[in-house]
Amino acid sequence: MIWRRHRKSAPALSRTDIRTLWQVTSLLLDYPTEQLRAQAPTLHAALAQVPADARAGLTAYLDHLQATSLASLQSDYIDTFDITRKCALHLSYYTCGDTRKRGVELIRFKQAYRAAGVEMSGDELPDHLCVVLEFGAVHDVDIAWKLLCDNRVGIELLHRALRAKDSAWLPVVQSLRATLPELDGSDEEALAKLIAQGPPSEQVGLDLPGYAMDPRLNPRPLPIDLGDAIPVGAQQR
Secondary structure (H helix, E strand, O other): OEEOOOOOOOOOEEHHHHHHHHHHHHHHOOOOOHHHHHHHHHHHHHHOOOOHHHHHHHHHHHHHHHHOOHHHHHHHHHHHHHOOHHHOOEHHHHHHOOOOHHHHHHHHHHHHHHHOOOOOOOOOOOOEHHHHHHHHHHOOHHHHHHHHHHOHHHHHHHHHHHHHOOOOOHHHHHHHHOOOOOOOHHHHHHHHHHHHHOOOOOOOOOOOOOOOOOHHHOOOOOOOOOOOOOOOOOOOO
């Protein structure tokens, strides 16, 4: 079955291609380790099964991974993602900043995972791009698609920041963008606003709509609107 993207939709990729691309992207956007370097041949082999134009950015980074010292990779990663906020991998940061409003977004991510029967464990926040991609690759591609499309502007800002730094991770995010819809008119407007103003700052006295920050304390889940999810047939769990 071919999975056609909504909005401006070409090229089409199969669900299997999407899952493979997202899984590899999730690994390559994580902190580089010796274990990841050892997995490079396996990842190359997995990518060989997807269209050449879709895998090009990922294979380019895999070559860089194998040719560069681990110490250099790790230092570059910290400088890129941990120090530079413009290259944040937490998607809700772009639209919510460090405001309390972001807590509601984090709840939304967690409850989207729960809709697929997945409970998060560990310390990583649910809006981390690697977490969303891993969830989509392993558990529910449709819900992950919705989360990624809802945060399409954040991914575009990440791409532009990596391009400005001429980052080694730029081709990885370029490959991810190729699996997602192009920006539409409303996206472009939101993008221009965020470029001009940056992420929002905290608003004193901001009232949250009755939700506890810890979703386990919420008596009822936030509604998750999946109305725009791609109709791709039966879910693969």
